[in-house]
Amino acid sequence: MKMKVREVYEKIRRRKYLLLVFVAVACVSTLVVDISTGPAQLSVLKVFSTIFLPHKSDASTQVIIWVIRLPVSLMAIVVGASLSAAGAEMQTILDNPLASPYTLGIAAGAGFGAALALVLGVGLIPHAGTIFVPLNAFVFSFLTCILIFFLSKMKGFTMETMILTGIALLFLFNSLLALLQYLASEEELQAVMFWLFGSLMKTTWEKLGIAAFVLLVTVPILLKDAWKLTVLRLGDEKAKSLGINVERLRLKIFVLVSILAASAVCFVGTIGFIGLVGPHIARILVGEDQRFFLPMSALAGALLLSAASIGSKLIIPGAIFPIGIITSFIGVPFFLLLILFKRRNFW
Amino acid sequence: MKLKIENLSFSYNCIPVLDNVNLETSPASITALIGPNAAGKTTLLKCIAGILKPKGRVLLNGRAINNLKIEKISSYIGYLPQEGFSSAALRVFEAVLLGRVHSLSWRISDDNFALVSQVLEGLGIDDLASRYIGELSGGQQQMVSIAQALIRRPEVLLLDEPTNSLDLQHQLEVIDVIREVTRKRGITTLIAMHDLNLAARYADEFVVMNRGKVYISGTSESVMTSEMVRSVYGVNAAVYMDDEGVPQVTPKSSVRRKKGGDCYA
Numbered sequence: 336m337k338m339k340v341r342e343v344y345e346k347i348r349r350r351k352y353l354l355l356v357f358v359a360v361a362c363v364s365t366l367v368v369d370i371s372t373g374p375a376q377l378s379v380l381k382v383f384s385t386i387f388l389p390h391k392s393d394a395s396t397q398v399i400i401w402v403i404r405l406p407v408s409l410m411a412i413v414v415g416a417s418l419s420a421a422g423a424e425m426q427t428i429l430d431n432p433l434a435s436p437y438t439l440g441i442a443a444g445a446g447f448g449a450a451l452a453l454v455l456g457v458g459l460i461p462h463a464g465t466i467f468v469p470l471n472a473f474v475f476s477f478l479t480c481i482l483i484f485f486l487s488k489m490k491g492f493t494m495e496t497m498i499l500t501g502i503a504l505l506f507l508f509n510s511l512l513a514l515l516q517y518l519a520s521e522e523e524l525q526a527v528m529f530w531l532f533g534s535l536m537k538t539t540w541e542k543l544g545i546a547a548f549v550l551l552v553t554v555p556i557l558l559k560d561a562w563k564l565t566v567l568r569l570g571d572e573k574a575k576s577l578g579i580n581v582e583r584l585r586l587k588i589f590v591l592v593s594i595l596a597a598s599a600v601c602f603v604g605t606i607g608f609i610g611l612v613g614p615h616i617a618r619i620l621v622g623e624d625q626r627f628f629l630p631m632s633a634l635a636g637a638l639l640l641s642a643a644s645i646g647s648k649l650i651i652p653g654a655i656f657p658i659g660i661i662t663s664f665i666g667v668p669f670f671l672l673l674i675l676f677k678r679r680n681f682w
Numbered sequence: 683m684k685l686k687i688e689n690l691s692f693s694y695n696c697i698p699v700l701d702n703v704n705l706e707t708s709p710a711s712i713t714a715l716i717g718p719n720a721a722g723k724t725t726l727l728k729c730i731a732g733i734l735k736p737k738g739r740v741l742l743n744g745r746a747i748n749n750l751k752i753e754k755i756s757s758y759i760g761y762l763p764q765e766g767f768s769s770a771a772l773r774v775f776e777a778v779l780l781g782r783v784h785s786l787s788w789r790i791s792d793d794n795f796a797l798v799s800q801v802l803e804g805l806g807i808d809d810l811a812s813r814y815i816g817e818l819s820g821g822q823q824q825m826v827s828i829a830q831a832l833i834r835r836p837e838v839l840l841l842d843e844p845t846n847s848l849d850l851q852h853q854l855e856v857i858d859v860i861r862e863v864t865r866k867r868g869i870t871t872l873i874a875m876h877d878l879n880l881a882a883r884y885a886d887e888f889v890v891m892n893r894g895k896v897y898i899s900g901t902s903e904s905v906m907t908s909e910m911v912r913s914v915y916g917v918n919a920a921v922y923m924d925d926e927g928v929p930q931v932t933p934k935s936s937v938r939r940k941k942g943g944d945c946y947a
Binding site for chain 2: 339340341343344347430561562563565566568569570571572573575576577578579580618619622623624626
């Protein structure tokens, strides 16, 4: 007997919700493990008693948990979710499986901005205080987006112009960054390299708050256009034929995604791969109905970066590896397995 | 609904593509838009669909619609572009549902589900509902595109070469479905086509375009002549009536080819 469309939909919807819950639970699990892992050998019980009953713990444990581990572990979740959600929407609006904050030069812009602050002490925003470097990184990554925006505007926001402009800017900022590295002293070069590796270790509650705020504001706005964004994956011509103002939608989403990506990259440095892989994992799991695809992309990114955060502490006991290096080590084999064994080709 | 085009002109980067096009079509009828490559057929369909903004007027039952927002125009006009489906990770019922994108909210209403079922059953593709669109054959994808256009219950259906890249059986099936829907729902259908014989068999009216202008329009008998085929397509052809009185075109040679030679003039 043939199933009715509603029954088919309900069955698929239930499966998608289950998958979302499963990945969310996995995220919480990695978060717990991440908080419990670190050079200071603290038991899980001690970690949790410090979180829930801080007055019963000693001062040093409180500092380790509340000042270092909690913000860093939560930042892994927030940045992973932000980069992956940004990558998902970039891939959607540019109809390109390679689009991500990294491939479009947004991360390279941030890297140059940070290096400018670290090497020459030049900041675009005066009196920035302790957030001098991340603010510069944010300004330059957002500047990259603005450049992509204005150069693409000349050609009517076509996907090709946006991608080519992004790639051109990626090379430009990489060259400028190389120039700064050439001019830098040994200490400055070390600081730049450390920033470029990507690290969560400089996270503070303020930085986490800003990144989380941007994520929590932009994702619901993106979800409001979920159906229109789903239509966009049918191609520009089809989307226009269904009454979508494609240029306006692409512009709106690009602005939101730029803010989301820039706010994540500026605090943690260049963490590639998450913005590329997270959406592909989500696509394989729940398809491209954006009501499920966007949350799943965010969760997949959060899970990957949280797992990478754990990995960064386990490679050398007592030391913490820069997370940008670990992300690819963990992500690449996983991603290759997905590509090799997935049943369907969606691109 | 009666579709009327008045003095429509359009240029791409100052190169005129449509030059003062006028035409009129009737409800419950199929009008074939024929002509060689670069005649302006696709541009004309895009102008009517509101995707391009031309000079001139597009009138539906006497009311100009070309200055309305594309969202509003799409509620009257269903347009099927040449572009096929991408390999997006969407199932057939999801793709069809997207035809009603402007009425979709977070929770999909029973009405929208009923419409998807109705249109899939009507086109005989309800068994494909849970398949991914990227897994379908070209003919099946074309049927899904038609379903996506029909679910909006358009008054006017614009189809840009819907039988391209389909085998003979699928060509006939797709055109049969379009004719049935046109008659049943009283839709005004305009189809850009390359196959003159298929057009002659299925269309009620013809508009022949050449170099951005309407060369001739009318019924198949008045339009399908060897002189038209020679002037518009640059092809020497024999035109004869088949057993059912439908004109059939048999191409003989290109007029650009020199007699007895193997190079082009």
